[in-house]
Amino acid sequence: MIQPWASLFMLGAINHETRSWKTKYRGPIAIHSSQKLDKHACRLTHVESLLQKYGYTQDTLPLGAVIGVCELENCLRIIENNNSSAVLEDGEMISGIEYLLGDYKIGGFVWKVKGKRLLKTPLPAKGQLGLWNCNIENYPK
Secondary structure (H helix, E strand, O other), X not given: OOEOHHXXXXXXXXXXXXXXXXXXXXXXEEEEEOOOEOHHHHHXXXXXXXXXXXXXXXXXXXXXXXXXXXXXXEEEEEEEEOOOEEEEOOOOEEXXXXXXXXXXXXXXXXEEEEEEEEEEEEEEOOOOOOOOOOOHHHOOO
């Protein structure tokens, strides 16, 4: 995930990950922050204030590392969007800051996770697009 989205997701400011593609995979996943930083997003008032709330700035976000782990529970299609909220195929409505911080295009997907655990120390790792194998059992708690 590109920063600041990876950290905001793992810190709990964002509960869902939005993607243009779905996966049938369910189970443990490592959250990797790419080397890329979305500087424009970091300067948005609501993003900047969330980062500050958690003690981060765009200069202190971890890049190129696994920053946390969680369990992928479900992958749901976005079926409705009215420019201030979205509806998922299970009927859940997404609004407020969650909506503002995601990409809720109709036809896209929301990845639902549980058990987010931010690593105390980010583990440098070279990421890849899509899902890739990563032995998360060896990561310190």
